[in-house]
Amino acid sequence: MTEARRAVNPLWAFYEQIAMVVGLSALAIICLFWLPFAMLLHPLLPRRIGQPIGRRMIMGGFRFYLRFLEIFCACRFDLGELDRLRDQGPMILAANHPSLLDAVMILSRFPDAVCVMKAALLDNILFGAAARLARYIRNNAPLEMILSAREELQRGAKLVIFPEGTRTSDFPLDPCMNSVGLIASRAKAPVQTLLIEFSTPYLGKAWPLFRRPCLPLTSRIRLGQRFAPPTDIEAFTQELEAYYRAEFAQNPVCTAAVAA
Template sequence: MERAIGTCKWAWCIGLTIFWASLGILTWPLSPSGRLYLVYARIWSRMILWGCGIRLVADRGGPIDWNKPHVFMSSHESIFDIMALFAAIPCDVRMLAKAELKRMPILGWSMWMAGFVFIERRSTASARRSLEDGAAAVRNGKSIVVFPEGTRSTDGQLLEFKKGGFLLAIRAGVPVVPIAIRGSREILPKHTLLPHAGTIEVRFGEPIPTADLGLDHKVELAARTREVIRGMKGPPQLAA
């Protein structure tokens, strides 16, 4: 029975993804800026969370000016983090994604058309150009979500942070907002296939300014952000 329910949940997720991504491609001429896609992304996210029995709790206690661009640095434990963040962040936001996703039919095409920033991790030169493109997008008013761990944690402990996203924030001169996500690993641990119902909590920390920082401060900024996120997350929870 559990396997059948899990199969139904994945069919729901995949079907919604194909539908909304296709709609984003078809209606892109109506909104080349990607704003309409963002509306779709929020509907898609909430429908997936609802269909999988996932409750979202967003704690936006930090003094964040949602009318200004930021670089959101989030912990990462599950694919459902993506849906939770789209549903929880109430501003014009895109994500920093691995370049492989850009080549994925329908979904990758729609992400590219919406203005997502793709980074080629195997090429330093390409990664640098991607970060420059991301900084330009942020300066033009778009916020960016970055998962600085680079991959999902398997045990709930924060991994070491990669520095690329912090270089992007410093180049753009915008604040870094730490985000701690709790509960998503219990819903779908890494290397498992059956999502469970549960609650995902998204906690926003106070913005960390970067206006007076140089590129050589990236390590310090990453360490400070990681410490804030670790404090907000608390001790790891036991996965189901």
């Protein structure tokens, strides 16, 4: 739906505003529901018990949330290709990062996924307790991050990481960092690229949190090329970025401009 059509349809604009409030509120409620349990279980349970419980609860909570958005907020998520990876063993899932919903979509499909997260999110009141119970990895200490990621991959986990380091500000892609190559090289793990596409850049870096979305919102995650563990980190990072840019030249990340 174009901006012109939205402008002459105040009822639809009102629905978009309500859907935004309902959608954001639902996520907050889900997080608040699990918060006291995660805070209690983290110090009480040993890692071998608490970690899988934490990761499965995040998967289930995010899956429920995406379904809620589909039913009540005119969102459509095409995530079927991710399911092909579930039984394929440990690997690095490297995705572009156009929206705040990216990690939600990926983590909703895997019971054994571990995410590399900003330290600020791990300390956040809404998300921190659940992430700590699931033993997600902080990104603020590079050596510790790499060693922790290697340990998780050796245990059989799927590691979710965004090579750009943060949400995309200059579409289709910001420069990629060396972290993916460093982890893959240390862990001898393959890198499976994920290509995330949205109908609009809703909840992207340039989209204010409380700006109403352009509905209906559609998103798809495609499986991209799988790279072998690299030996030359710099060359791998350049190859990875070039691959993303070539893919997005053919299939844009967002079908609407950031300023729309």
